[in-house]
Amino acid sequence: MISKIATRTFASSAASAYKVSVLGAGGGIGQPLSLLLKLNHKVTDLSLYDLKGAPGVAADVSHIPTNSTVKGYEPEGLPEALKGSDVVVIPAGVPRKPGMTRDDLFNTNASIVRDLAKAIADHSPKAAILVISNPVNSTVPIVAEVLKSKGVYDPAKLFGVTTLDVLRASRFISEVAGTNPVNEKVTVVGGHSGVTIVPLLSQSNHKDLDTETRDALIHRIQFGGDEVVKAKNGAGSATLSMAQAGARFAGSVLDGLAGETDVVEPSFVDSPLFKDEGVDFFSSKVTLGPSGVKTVHPLGNLSGHEEELVKTAKDTLIKNIQKGVDFVKQNP
Numbered sequence: 319m320i321s322k323i324a325t326r327t328f329a330s331s332a333a334s335a336y337k338v339s340v341l342g343a344g345g346g347i348g349q350p351l352s353l354l355l356k357l358n359h360k361v362t363d364l365s366l367y368d369l370k371g372a373p374g375v376a377a378d379v380s381h382i383p384t385n386s387t388v389k390g391y392e393p394e395g396l397p398e399a400l401k402g403s404d405v406v407v408i409p410a411g412v413p414r415k416p417g418m419t420r421d422d423l424f425n426t427n428a429s430i431v432r433d434l435a436k437a438i439a440d441h442s443p444k445a446a447i448l449v450i451s452n453p454v455n456s457t458v459p460i461v462a463e464v465l466k467s468k469g470v471y472d473p474a475k476l477f478g479v480t481t482l483d484v485l486r487a488s489r490f491i492s493e494v495a496g497t498n499p500v501n502e503k504v505t506v507v508g509g510h511s512g513v514t515i516v517p518l519l520s521q522s523n524h525k526d527l528d529t530e531t532r533d534a535l536i537h538r539i540q541f542g543g544d545e546v547v548k549a550k551n552g553a554g555s556a557t558l559s560m561a562q563a564g565a566r567f568a569g570s571v572l573d574g575l576a577g578e579t580d581v582v583e584p585s586f587v588d589s590p591l592f593k594d595e596g597v598d599f600f601s602s603k604v605t606l607g608p609s610g611v612k613t614v615h616p617l618g619n620l621s622g623h624e625e626e627l628v629k630t631a632k633d634t635l636i637k638n639i640q641k642g643v644d645f646v647k648q649n650p
């Protein structure tokens with residue numbers, strides 16, 4: 319029995335071997351995310367970086383008997399941590415406290431993400447970059463601007479991680495409908511904050527909810543992060559559900575890189591959908607392939623109400639995106 323499991327593990331990891339780096343691996347998200355990535359058999363080289371604490375996290379998860387090596391790095395080791403990475407996940411930065419919006423994190427997190435993007439441009443310019451650090455609507459454009467300034471921007475390799483909104487939508491709709499959340503698929507589009515989060519309930523299993531129930535559900539999905547911030551009462555925001563969301567999204571990106579077909583996840587990407595209206599980044603379903611984004615899917619049929627929600631989201635996104643772009647221009 320033991321040898322059977324060992325054989326299967328080896329076979330699946332031998333088929334596709336990837337280096338994944340986590341920047342911010344010592345934090346509330348970084349630690350459980352590192353654990354979940356250690357359990358992914360496509361990850362053969364797990365590189366954990368933080369200002370502090372990453373060597374301890376690395377030593378800890380390295381004892382789990384999956385077929386990957388794990389190394390932890392402190393600040394001077396960032397080039398080595400990044401070198402040869404196929405995927406870099408960024409959960410570095412400060413989280414919210416009650417009463418704050420994600421945009422209130424901009425002043426601190428913008429420079430953290432800018433500096434990490436510079437290091438990625440220098441040491442792993444071909445990696446797929448998965449940005450978790452908030453405000454995602456602005457930090458993703460920050461990474462894009464840095465990579466452009468260094469001449470290594472590949473729009474197919476940059477992702478804002480919005481998967482937690484998708485997990486929440488499945489969970490919350492199942493609570494309303496009394497169903498198993500595993501069977502509830504809800505596409506969530508737009509961005510990752512408040513009104514920019516637009517769940518497309520008309521495309522779900524429950525398109526006929528009464529208006530009051532529908533509006534309450536949409537509001538809960540849009541502001542689900544606040545529930546956790548409030549409950550943690552000053553100790554941070556979602557970490558465990560975010561780790562699961564990040565591991566799922568990173569797993570899908572790896573599935574795409576490995577050539578698996580029909581790998582589709584919503585993500586906040588450099589998108590053609592509303593560029594003519596000045597919205598350069600937008601989250602919608604994306605097919606993931608060997609080079610990153612393969613196809614950005616259109617939104618599909620929307621209800622009149624969803625059209626309104628998307629319009630509101632676009633108005634806010636234009637400002638959030640511009641804020642990130644301006645930051646890099648003014649603070650290169």
Ligand SMILES: NC(=O)C1=CN([C@@H]2O[C@H](COP(=O)(O)OP(=O)(O)OC[C@H]3O[C@@H](n4cnc5c(N)ncnc54)[C@H](O)[C@@H]3O)[C@@H](O)[C@H]2O)C=CC1
Pocket residue numbers: 341342343344345346347348367368369370409410411412413414423427430434449450451452453454479480481482483510554555556557560
């Ligand atoms: N995209 C999403 O859906 C979500 C995003 N977030 C965001 O993720 C970020 C991290 O949240 P938590 O893990 O809860 O925070 P945390 O404070 O527990 O951990 C952040 C880690 O980043 C590290 N760090 C700070 N500056 C760094 C740098 N320059 N280089 C490397 N590491 C650095 C810190 O040392 C710390 O270990 C926050 O900005 C939060 O808002 C949180 C939940 C969901």
Ligand SMILES: O=C([O-])CC(=O)C(=O)O
Pocket residue numbers: 413414420452482542543544546547555556
């Ligand atoms: O709410 C926050 O600040 C963290 C986050 O992005 C989320 O939980 O969706």
